[in-house]
Amino acid sequence: MNIVAISIVLILVGITIGVAWYSRRWTRTTSEFYVAGQKISWFQNALALTGDYLSAASFLGVTGAIAVLGIDRTWDAIGYFGGYIVLLALLAVPLRKVGKYTASEILTTRFRASKTVRTSAMLGSTVISSFYIVPQLVGAGALMQILLGWDYVISVLVIGVLVIGYVVMGGMRATTYNQVIQAVVLWFAMLIILILTVVIFFDYNPMNIIQQASDVVPPEVAAGMITDGAAFEGMTFYEVIEEVSDELTGVDTALTPGAFAPDWMNLFALATGLVFGTAGLPHVLKRYYTVDRPKDARTSTIGVLFAIGSFYIMAIFVGLAAMVLLYPELIGYFQAGEDSVAQNMAVPLLGDLVGGDVILGLAIGGAFCAILSTVAGLLITIGTTITHDYYMELIEPNASEKKEVFIAKLSIVATGIIAVVVALALGDQNVSYLVTLAFGMAASVFFPVLFMSVWWKGYTRQGAIATMVAGLIVSVIFVVAQLTGTPDVLGLPVLVNPALYSLPAAVATGIIVSKFTDDIGDVDRFMALAHRKEE
Amino acid sequence: MTEKKILLATDGSKPALMATKKAIEEAKVMDAVVHALTIEEKAPMTLLEKKQENIAEERYLEIKSRGSEVAKEYGDREGVEVVEKKVESGPVVAAILEYAEEIDPDLIVVGNSGRSGWEKVRLGSVAEGIVKKADHPVLVTRVKNDDYLKDILEIAREMPLPPIEELEEIIDIDLEELEIKKQLGLAFGTLLAFLLPFFGLAAVVSWAPDIAATNIIGYEMNVALFWILLIFPIGWVTAILFNQYAKKYDKAKET
Numbered sequence: 072m073n074i075v076a077i078s079i080v081l082i083l084v085g086i087t088i089g090v091a092w093y094s095r096r097w098t099r100t101t102s103e104f105y106v107a108g109q110k111i112s113w114f115q116n117a118l119a120l121t122g123d124y125l126s127a128a129s130f131l132g133v134t135g136a137i138a139v140l141g142i143d144r145t146w147d148a149i150g151y152f153g154g155y156i157v158l159l160a161l162l163a164v165p166l167r168k169v170g171k172y173t174a175s176e177i178l179t180t181r182f183r184a185s186k187t188v189r190t191s192a193m194l195g196s197t198v199i200s201s202f203y204i205v206p207q208l209v210g211a212g213a214l215m216q217i218l219l220g221w222d223y224v225i226s227v228l229v230i231g232v233l234v235i236g237y238v239v240m241g242g243m244r245a246t247t248y249n250q251v252i253q254a255v256v257l258w259f260a261m262l263i264i265l266i267l268t269v270v271i272f273f274d275y276n277p278m279n280i281i282q283q284a285s286d287v288v289p290p291e292v293a294a295g296m297i298t299d300g301a302a303f304e305g306m307t308f309y310e311v312i313e314e315v316s317d318e319l320t321g322v323d324t325a326l327t328p329g330a331f332a333p334d335w336m337n338l339f340a341l342a343t344g345l346v347f348g349t350a351g352l353p354h355v356l357k358r359y360y361t362v363d364r365p366k367d368a369r370t371s372t373i374g375v376l377f378a379i380g381s382f383y384i385m386a387i388f389v390g391l392a393a394m395v396l397l398y399p400e401l402i403g404y405f406q407a408g409e410d411s412v413a414q415n416m417a418v419p420l421l422g423d424l425v426g427g428d429v430i431l432g433l434a435i436g437g438a439f440c441a442i443l444s445t446v447a448g449l450l451i452t453i454g455t456t457i458t459h460d461y462y463m464e465l466i467e468p469n470a471s472e473k474k475e476v477f478i479a480k481l482s483i484v485a486t487g488i489i490a491v492v493v494a495l496a497l498g499d500q501n502v503s504y505l506v507t508l509a510f511g512m513a514a515s516v517f518f519p520v521l522f523m524s525v526w527w528k529g530y531t532r533q534g535a536i537a538t539m540v541a542g543l544i545v546s547v548i549f550v551v552a553q554l555t556g557t558p559d560v561l562g563l564p565v566l567v568n569p570a571l572y573s574l575p576a577a578v579a580t581g582i583i584v585s586k587f588t589d590d591i592g593d594v595d596r597f598m599a600l601a602h603r604k605e606e
Numbered sequence: 607m608t609e610k611k612i613l614l615a616t617d618g619s620k621p622a623l624m625a626t627k628k629a630i631e632e633a634k635v636m637d638a639v640v641h642a643l644t645i646e647e648k649a650p651m652t653l654l655e656k657k658q659e660n661i662a663e664e665r666y667l668e669i670k671s672r673g674s675e676v677a678k679e680y681g682d683r684e685g686v687e688v689v690e691k692k693v694e695s696g697p698v699v700a701a702i703l704e705y706a707e708e709i710d711p712d713l714i715v716v717g718n719s720g721r722s723g724w725e726k727v728r729l730g731s732v733a734e735g736i737v738k739k740a741d742h743p744v745l746v747t748r749v750k751n752d753d754y755l756k757d758i759l760e761i762a763r764e765m766p767l768p769p770i771e772e773l774e775e776i777i778d779i780d781l782e783e784l785e786i787k788k789q790l791g792l793a794f795g796t797l798l799a800f801l802l803p804f805f806g807l808a809a810v811v812s813w814a815p816d817i818a819a820t821n822i823i824g825y826e827m828n829v830a831l832f833w834i835l836l837i838f839p840i841g842w843v844t845a846i847l848f849n850q851y852a853k854k855y856d857k858a859k860e861t
Binding site for chain 2: 099100161282338387603
């Protein structure tokens, strides 16, 4: 039992929840005045967006993947980053101007409401958001393993129950400030770990991390090629690196580009899924609801780009440093079959190495806050979608607010349980990798339909439905095929991300169907709304 | 002699209606003008958060009406002059204090909702905040009984708050003037400025691995890693330029 680390984790989580509760009081009763909240709103929103976005995938998954496989896994980082450029350029401002943030609502605003639109949008949103929850739970499970030594299954069950309980009991009421705090905690946790690492082990120069990583055969590769990790007993990380490199001369190192992306199709599939995924993620788009003015949508997004960009640069250095410093341990975890720890725990383990229990606690606590707030954001998105976009429109339009919130909670519990079950089945996967699959689905289901609705006058209602349905079907088929290890579907090789097939399929289907149908909706009014000049 | 002023803060809830009634009564006695202030609170909350809060608030607020409009209507009936004031703002307490500073009232009237327990911890009390911080005399009211409020409740029920979400109404916008194609051009330009280096990296790694692995600038830094790290500043510059152009575009149309 690591009392210091556990206390720090509890304190951090306590602070996050406590401040989130208190924040609502502050936003009502502070005596400092700010006009319409505008002076700080873009900054606040930028942090809230950042907090929603930086999940276990970024904090644990990105660094963890780089630590075991090297720079080829930096695609997750630059892809998550680039996604916000696509969002900024194409969707952030028009969506804010319309004041609607889900595909269902955008389509209802432009075209008349239809059952099919609402049903397919609700299904897409629920599938993507639920799938996004899974890796968060996987990350939480691995954290509990190293913090408390719990079994993975127990860890996931306990965390799942806690998070769902938290959201249902009242976590829904203070999400924004939760995200703000979480963004700050994560960013600084990463910075502190990087600084300590560079000062203690790399002679005050981060570039030395790169130099040292250049000789290293990535742990995940080495673990499979060398027979006996036990022979490293008593050796330093440096000696082990040398020993393994000697044994595996000519094998690609951590800095060899292209070593682990088997071919161009896989690489482009991943890049496409990531960069177009952000602009289709329901929980990311939903956050723009709290942005006050259209031009704040722009500045907030730019704020996010700076926050996450600097975060990912740190993550790349931290990941490579973890590979070097934790080399024997990472190989050991793989050889012991503890893949989940090996793939996802580089940051906490490095924190422990450079700063002892305190930094270990900070890293795990930060990760817990990230998981808590991201899962809360996702569950709320699911709850809102099912009630607001579906139940209230199609099943019981006159339901009271109380009933509406009750249904939201019910759907949150249901999807939460499904996510826990799936997380139990996917425990040995890298957290960030699982998230990239959710990105691929979002890039195929919602990005094309939102983009074409907002910018193309000739888009039709039938075309929009066809886009979503095609994107959803193709992407789900390829995600399932990928996770079950099916090598090809209908002659097409199954890739690391579905987007290379499903995004073009969705766009093409949308265009073709639109050419043959003519319900372009209330297009003039909608375009005027979406592209009007700011006041 | 300057005219006497009463600042009434009202959100149209039942406790606020009590305050409204009291403010009008006082105005009669003092021969004062009532300035009815309603604040549309701009807190960064999502839709579901707002609804959750509404539900939790229901038992304290009981009714939701258009605060200052109700005060005006009630004032007209009672023969008291009421000046309506609506502001969009952040913190409610701050907005009330700011307005008090502006008009320098002889009295501030606010209603106390009687929240207790968790809700009070969570939401605090606006009345308490005003009492603590205002430089003017403050009168805090509490709801007596519905009989006393009967007349004003009737007015309030006629003037309910609109639902939370409403689409902004757009009238008379010339689509030509919006230059959607030009806006789309700017969007695509921004996109390309980022996507070219982004997919360019994937292309180089895929088809020119030797170039990608070439070392540059020392420290065993190769082209691929350098390129990866360069993607971030490229993104930042692209985003800032996009913002500049978009701002310019908005301004150009105003003139």
